[in-house]
Structures are given as structure tokens and as C-alpha cells.
Amino acid sequence: MVCSDVTLDDLVDFHAGIDDFDYSHGATLFGMGAPTEAVYCIRGGAVKMVRFDAAGGERIVRVLKVGDVAGFESAFADNYEHAAIAVGEVRACRIPIVYFRRFVAEHAGLQARLLEKSQAALREAESWLTELVGGTTPARTRVARLLLRLRVGSGDRIHRFSVDDMAAIIGSTPETVSRAVSEFVRQGLLVKGGSGAAKRHFRGDIAALEKVSQDG
Amino acid sequence: MVCSDVTLDDLVDFHAGIDDFDYSHGATLFGMGAPTEAVYCIRGGAVKMVRFDAAGGERIVRVLKVGDVAGFESAFADNYEHAAIAVGEVRACRIPIVYFRRFVAEHAGLQARLLEKSQAALREAESWLTELVGGTTPARTRVARLLLRLRVGSGDRIHRFSVDDMAAIIGSTPETVSRAVSEFVRQGLLVKGGSGAAKRHFRGDIAALEKVSQDG
DNA sequence: CGTGTACTTGAGTGGGCTCAAGCAGGGTGG
DNA sequence: CCACCCTGCTTGAGCCCACTCAAGTACACG
Numbered sequence A, B: 001m002v003c004s005d006v007t008l009d010d011l012v013d014f015h016a017g018i019d020d021f022d023y024s025h026g027a028t029l030f031g032m033g034a035p036t037e038a039v040y041c042i043r044g045g046a047v048k049m050v051r052f053d054a055a056g057g058e059r060i061v062r063v064l065k066v067g068d069v070a071g072f073e074s075a076f077a078d079n080y081e082h083a084a085i086a087v088g089e090v091r092a093c094r095i096p097i098v099y100f101r102r103f104v105a106e107h108a109g110l111q112a113r114l115l116e117k118s119q120a121a122l123r124e125a126e127s128w129l130t131e132l133v134g135g136t137t138p139a140r141t142r143v144a145r146l147l148l149r150l151r152v153g154s155g156d157r158i159h160r161f162s163v164d165d166m167a168a169i170i171g172s173t174p175e176t177v178s179r180a181v182s183e184f185v186r187q188g189l190l191v192k193g194g195s196g197a198a199k200r201h202f203r204g205d206i207a208a209l210e211k212v213s214q215d216g
Numbered sequence C: 001c002g003t004g005t006a007c008t009t010g011a012g013t014g015g016g017c018t019c020a021a022g023c024a025g026g027g028t029g030g
Numbered sequence D: 001c002c003a004c005c006c007t008g009c010t011t012g013a014g015c016c017c018a019c020t021c022a023a024g025t026a027c028a029c030g
Helices: A006-014 A097-106 A108-132 A137-148 A165-172 A175-187 A196-202 A206-213 B008-014 B096-104 B108-132 B140-151 B163-170 B174-186 B196-198 B205-215
Strands: A020-023 A027-030 A038-053 A058-064 A083-096 A157-159 A191-193 A203-205 B020-023 B028-030 B038-052 B060-063 B083-096 B157-159 B188-194 B203-204
Touching: A027 A038, A038 A097, A038 B163, A058 A108, A058 A165, A058 B108, A083 A097, A083 A196, A097 A108, A108 A137, A108 A165, A108 B060, A108 B108, A137 A165, A137 A175, A137 A203, A137 A206, A165 A175, A175 A191, A206 B174, B028 B038, B038 B096, B060 B108, B060 B163, B083 B196, B096 B108, B108 B140, B108 B163, B140 B163, B140 B174, B140 B203, B140 B205, B163 B174, B174 B188, B196 B203
Parallel strands: none
Antiparallel strands: A020 A083, A027 A083, A038 A058, A038 A083, A157 A203, A191 A203, B020 B083, B028 B083, B038 B060, B038 B083, B157 B203, B188 B203
16 A cells, blocks of 8 residues: 555655545545645545546546545646545545655655556456446346445445445446345345444345346 | 657667567457466557456457557566457567566666556546446447547548447447447448458548537 | 435336347358 | 358347336435
């Protein structure tokens, strides 16, 4: 993880302006097209990376979880390519772009690490292309696959996105997602979290979901 | 373009084993899961990057054209993540992986260039996610968008992929693609190339296709 | 307790998938 | 040179999933 890298920890030690921030549900870390002024290390929660098409419809192209770095794709461009929006409570550390660029320029090891990050993101995007979106795969299967990808760590807790968000990921409609999720809940594959912070999570029967995710 | 970089041209000059090769339609540059042993700079034609899902069905996640580098995503892994398959006649130069890795290690500038390449590929993949695949967008619109992305340079020539390939890109079926393409041909938006090498190309009415690609 | 937001559920329709013929074109062998 | 086949494209008919439109419901928040 870039943030825990020694050289970047040095950055935190020696410069002011880098601190952890909290973002509440729906808060915007940065907007699509806004001038690039920082990258963010996600320390907790989930962040959706959003693109808007010509018609103004939103499409989620990636989901960031703890350890991911938001905005690094645009670190050497003038403007952000996506909007980054918090889903549930999010904690992130903000690194002003000038510090970030200086450090990358000065430390060769960081470049290799960035390349890894970029290729991991590419792998993830391709994975979405093959497994999650459209194709000829039934919607319920794709919803199951998505839920498995939204797991927190390797337990049975699953980030609970809104039906609209899930639809914007798998390329479907809120109604269709709702029907699939409701059915999973009825069948006991999914349990909605109670109140408070737990509201933003499911408990999932991972084994059963994996069964559904294999199409048939 | 990585291949035209001075340092990589030096590589070509000083080492044997690097030459241009020709591949005919359907030829495999490398297979998915095969041991990584080279990267390829595309000098002409088009190459499809393919992933196979559990059911054995193929899905095309990216298309490489002149100037792109095939296999660099796997340059630091043991095995290729995709298969790379020629569409029509392809000319490419083959760089053995040991040379490639040595050069990247020795020349810091190349790392930055690789990072750019990786991020460009990421952008492209996200672009496919938002514009090309599934969603709620009608198939004819998506076919039009795909055709525009398959343009050779900035003229009216378009790489002519098989209906199966196009279906594997937009996440549809060969029949549906065929219906859309046939209609474009009937309407004169698309002209099939004659014989010989031209068989692998369309001539497209770019302006009209762009109109169709904007949904309505 | 009212209001707003998000989700759920229902009925109806249509786009595209499926299944299944028919049809070019190009390569091969007689 | 032609008949043949083989591969890839086209076209048709029927059906079903999922999108659309539209209520109705749950829940949070002021």
C-alpha cells in the first residue's frame, strides 16, 4: 500500500497539510473535471469512482476500498477524470499534489509502486468487463458477483451500496437490482444490517452467493 | 510510443533477437496463462486482447492498434493475463522479456512512460465500461460507438472485426450485431471493403455514425 | 407527525436472445 | 474449371428477461 510506504510516511512527517479527514455518505472527495490538487489514501470505508456520460447519467467504473489511492490516475494531468464520492463513512488522508509529484520524482521506488497500482486498477476494470456488466448473463447472477466484490476484507460483511449505485455498476436498473437483492434476502443469502453504521452493510452467505455467481 | 523511444531503439540496435514479425488473421501472439517471454510493439494492423471466463466463453477486453504494446501488463508477472490474437494481417516487433526488464530497470524514463501506457489502457477500459457494454443503451447505438473506436487513424477506414468479435466486445450476440451492421450497410453508413486486404476494412460515414452513437 | 427519500412491488411491453434455416464466398480436390 | 464443402454471415419466428411506467410502502429526519 502506497500510504504505508516508508518514503510516503516520511512525507507525512515532514510536511504540513497532510492529515486524515472524515467524509460522510455522499460527500465528494473531488469532482470530475475539477483541477487536480490532491490524491487520497483510503483508510476506511468505500469510495465510488464515477463518470458521467453525455446525457448526464452516471456510471460507476471502479470502487475503492481501504488501501486504495483515489486520484492517482490524474496525478500527472490537470484535471480529474472521475468524481470520487464517499459511500457510507469514509476516512482518508489527503496528499497535496505538489508534495506527491515531488516525492514521485525523487524516489524511483515509488514509480514502480505506482505502476503496480495502475495495473491492478486495469485488471479490476477488465474483470468488471468480463464478469459484471451486461453480456448475456442474467441480472441476478451479476448482482451476486457484485456483492462478492464488495466484501469488506475476507469476512461475511459486504458494503451496502444503494440500488441505484449497484445498477450504475452492473449496467442495469434500480428495479431489477432491487428484485434480485430482495430475493437474496428472502432466501437468507443476505441479511440487512441493523441501525447506525451497520446500516451500510450486509451480512452475506458467501458460499451460497458464490454458487449463484457461477451462472446456473 | 514506447517503441520509438531512443532507449528502446538502442535496445534494438545492440541486441539480437529483436525483429519484425508478420502474423496472419487469427494467429496467436501469446496465449492466456502462458509464461511471459516477450512484449510486442504493434507496427500495423489490429490485435484483440482476450479473456476466457469459467464457461470457456471469450470476452475481448481491449483492442490494440499501431503504436500499442501487447503484453506489458504482464511484463513483471510470470504468466500472461490475456491472449493476444491478430485480427487481419499484423506486423509487430518482438522484444524478449529479459531485455525489456533490464532496460526498464536501467532507464528511469522508461518507467514513467510505462506508467502512462498503463493509465491510457485503464482509461480505455473505463471508456468501454461507460459507452460500449450493456447498460440500457440499445445495441445499434453500441455497435455504432464500437465502429468509431475501430477507426484506422482519423480517416474513414474502420477495422472490420467479425460479428462474433464485435459481440464479444459489446456484450451481445453475433445475430444482433449482424442485424445492426446490415442495417448500417443498407443505409449507406457503412461500405464493406472489396477483396484482398481491403476485405478486413469498412469505409464508414463518420459523421452519420457519430449521430447514431449519440443514442437517439 | 408530516415530509422526503429510498426502496419495493406490480403489470405490461418490447428489445434482444435463442433456435434454426438459408446463403454467400473462398479454398480444395477431383 | 467446376462441384463441393466449410466457415461465417444473414434472416426469420417465437419467447422471455428485463426495462418502463406507476403505485404503494418503509424508514429517517426535521
